[in-house]
Amino acid sequence: MTPIFFREWALIKSLEELCSSKINNSSSCLSFDQSQFCFNFRFHQYDLLLSILAKTKFLDVSGSLEFTKNTTDRVNDSYYTLKNVQPSVNGLNFVSVLNFIDSGNWRAPVTESVIIWPGYSLRAPVDRAILRGVNLLVGIIQATPFTMVRNVTDDNGYTTIQYTGYIPDLIQLLVDQIGFNVTFIVAPSNQSYAQIIQSVNKGTYDIVVGDVTVTASRRKTLDFSSAIFDNSLCLMIRKTSDESADLLAFLRPFSRKLWMLALCTCIYAGILICLIERADNEHLQNRPIISQLILSIWYCFGNIVGYGVEFNATTAAGRFLTVGLYILSLILVASYTANLASDLTIAKTQFVISGIDDIKNGEIPMNRIGIRVGTASEDFFKTEITGGAQNYYPLKTRQQLYDSLLSGVIDVTLSDSGIAEYAVNSIYCNLTIVGNYFDTTAFAIVTPKQWLYAQDLDVGILSLKESGKIDNIRQKWFQAQHCPDSTATTTTTTAIEIKAISGLFLIFAAITFISLLLFLWAKRHNIKNHLSQFISKIEPSTTESHSMKRNSNRYSEHAQNYQTVWSKSIES
Structure with a gap:
């Protein structure tokens, strides 16, 4: 068989000779019989072209290329050389290590050369291609806390991009474990997950690492690594009062x-x-x-x-x-x-729903349910709930999801459990998860179909799982809780304080004061009589006190005089 390129080159050379002949000087050499159907087009110089093509002969990399009238295959055997790329002092050398002739098998050349395998080894790999030393373009998806991107300016004024989160930590562990090189490319925020992962087939990324769910539809065109994060879907709603019964x-x-x-x-x-x-x-x-x-x-x-x-x-x-x-x-x-x-x-007020069954039973209008477009949750919702209909409220970004839920545009949304847990525990304290988790799946690294390094990557991921390192970074990013515990008594009180109605009590105090004055006025005669009686009782007691005082003084003077007379009589 002849490579397609050389077949095309033979056709080009034949057409060149056909068009340069004297026979076709008066008319176009590429004229066709027109027809309504493309397969009915017929080349006018068909016989002459085949005659020229049979005589075409040239030398290509596989040897001499020549045809005959009786067959469509080349006359001479094809010849191929297998070369090994080997490092040298001057750069890379391409050393012939095997030759192939059409009728035979691969043979070593006369001057036999050894094959240098990856890792500068003379021993051929017996299991898989390895990632060590390979440069990878890694697409990452911004999603807190999986991947967070920010610009950091140092003391000298230089700004660098810093990647933090579960995914950067995981990739660093894989780099340390396997030894490949990474170039991060942040996926555009206006692309859906379906668009981002299809970029792997287009060559935009070698792999995509993020909160990407493994689904059957995605596996038709892409491959996935071993699971890097166990995931489920859950329902997220606005938080309402869930306090226990209070007798007071x-x-x-x-x-x-x-x-x-x-x-x-x-x-x-x-x-x-x-x-x-x-x-x-x-x-x-x-x-x-x-x-x-x-x-x-x-x-x-x-x-x-x-x-x-x-x-x-x-x-x-x-x-x-x-x-x-x-x-x-x-x-x-x-x-x-x-x-x-x-x-x-x-x-x-209770939760508007208690689980996914309420949505299936139509407890909430479809236009009050928010679904992110191009995600695994959309695939699940179409398959299990709507039967393919797109009658839900479409959301393009995760931030739009949170904003729509908080503002009351939607009542409930489907979300991946890991991201939802982080959001309600650390960022959006007035949101909560309701019901049981469902549609258990997993996140994995997106790779091309039949990727050469798939096995080496899977071995590295499984090694990290067995060592407990993946569990450690999951605990680091998903166990933190900055929102107050919903069971704690930290709710804002709505009780009316004294300050709010202090004027009412001041008015009542004034009324009581006036009432007291009215009472005193009504009882003024009685009060006057009581005061008079009280005063009259005080005056006699005062007079009697003065009389007793005078009598006491007189008695004292009389006694003193008697004592004086008695003393004089004794002296005489």
């Missing part, structure tokens, strides 16, 4: 200080009612002081919570104080009811 949840609308202030206000108002009404209200008369006080506090409590009490205020001051209680009740009860309803509504 009904107290949450008000802060603890506000509850204490409300209680003290009720007791304070009860004391005032007892003071104002105890003398004039028949329900409080003829009762012990403790009973009067308790009944007065009950009266204030009933008016604050809006529950009817057994008696009404009879004095102007008591009624005015009751108005203050009504105002206090109006604001406190309304605020409590509104805040409690809000808290209960939030607490009652």
